[in-house]
Amino acid sequence: MKRRIEEVLERTLAAARREGKLGSSTNEPVSVEVPKDREHGDIASNLALTMARSERKSPRAIAEILREHLDDPEGWITSSEVAGPGFLNLRLSPGFWRSELARLSAEPALGVVSEEAGKRAQVEFVSANPTGPLTVGHGRNAVLGDTVARLLSTAGYAVEREYYFNNAGRQMKVLGASVRARYLEEIGRPSEFPEDGYQGDYIRDIARSLRHEHGESLADHEGNAFRAAAESAIFAEIRRTQERLGIVFDHYFNEDSLYASGAIERVVAALDERGLVDRREGAVWLVGEKVGLEKDRVLVKGTGEPAYRLPDIAYHEDKLARGFDLIVDVLGADHISQHRDVAAALVALGHDISTIRAVIYQFVTLTRHGEQVKMSTRRAEYVTLDELLDEVGVDAARFFFLCRKSDSHLEFDLDLARKRSTDNPVFYVQYAHARISNLFAEAGRQGVAVPEGPANASLLEPLGESEEFELIGQIALYAETVALAARELEPHRIVFYLQELAASLHRYYNRHRILGDEAPERVTARLVLLHVVQRTIAAGLGILGVSAPDRM
């Protein structure tokens, strides 16, 4: 929609220049905006303001010249005015809006262009080690990552979802020891629970099932057997939770493979060759000063084991080597500095890291009855993601996780998410979809056909209400909203867009009766409009991974 008006202005600018009313030296980018305030027209341009300096004329004077030269052979613009400091405010004609709707009705993708077609993207997310059930925090990560992946697909990328994990480190040893202690308790043997062991009930559950399976025969086994059992049980849970959310990974990447392939040693050797490491106090350090970091960082601990960041560097080298056009890391705010270390090391090793982008999210707090739900990972007092899904459902969970900019803290209101009423934004949007389905069902009962294919502009002639043009304007913005959200990796933009579209629909629905109009052509035209609106809502919800129900 914007593009079509921008073309009008580009021609206008050229015409004014030909006539010598404006200088021809510069090549101004023409852009238009949809004003928030209806008073400012359907569409507006600040072109005169941006040109003021090079033209050495007042913005208002330039705007006036543009206004007089408007090159609009199709009659899209019904009125124009110069406003404020020099904006050109335009009102668009019914014919323009009808042609927009006709265009959209014929577009399966609603105007979304696969700008990045042919490119490959990878999104790495969740990446929790299998030491316990996924928490609410993981939930934000999971839903963000999956939705970013969906957005990138929409933009044309071939997307791979990857989960990176380590089932070999110290944490896993502690896990094994924790399960072993609980197992011994179960069979009535003396046991000592590890100081920093995992307290959660799920450890007892695993221990109990081990007893059911093996009786007391494991009593003399070391932690390893318990660790392996715990890992597979916990991983199965993690996958099940993800599946509930509609998330399926293409690859699970085990950190172990980086040891097996020698990749980790090669990273140390390469850094060493470049003189970027220091050996002291029994450890191998990455020298901060030489790679642009504030402090030195340990790569290999005194025990000979790599610190977390070393395999992470090797992992990112591996990702880079796989030739993706875009690599997205979804991580919590507590991992930012870690990520910076990795980036610094990669640059120092001569890699181009411009394809790597991070989506960083702040923490989630839960509120119930207006009070914050206290959580402590240490004492295993936290709400698991599964419990959250049990309580509010998948649709509400996904929608709520996405309804804030990832950079903002997210206050998740459990009471609101569970409500089946208008206050709940998920239901508000879903209801708009269901409402249209319901209307179509009613039309069917009345023997009125719902036109689903492309509609030509003449069929849409009966559309004339301002709410109808407002709705068309909304759906015409869908494509660019999706494009922007994909480019910026910002799913929340879709959430806000859908809330506004739903509001426009409800407003329209409330003010105008669709069926029962004495003019059948008007009924048909309105059904065409509603059908495209419904497709748009369904497509937007689809990107969020939220269902678009026909009845609620």
Next chain:
RNA sequence: GCGCCCGUAGCUCAGCGGAUCAGAGCAUCGGACUUCGGAUCCGAGGGUCGCAGGUUCGAAUCCUGCCGGGCGCGCCA
């Protein structure tokens, strides 16, 4: 102390590649149904955009400093 993020209406948050800009939802108050589901809609009140400087013709938006909150600053992951 240093780094990153945040600070916008009573609450939760958009807007922040400068410009007709002070916005949405919730909450509060007041309205609209012989209805295609009122699970909706309409209206009202409410904010020196944390504070102070600076850049600019123009700043919620860019820069600097300060204040307040979160997260890091591990030979944990």
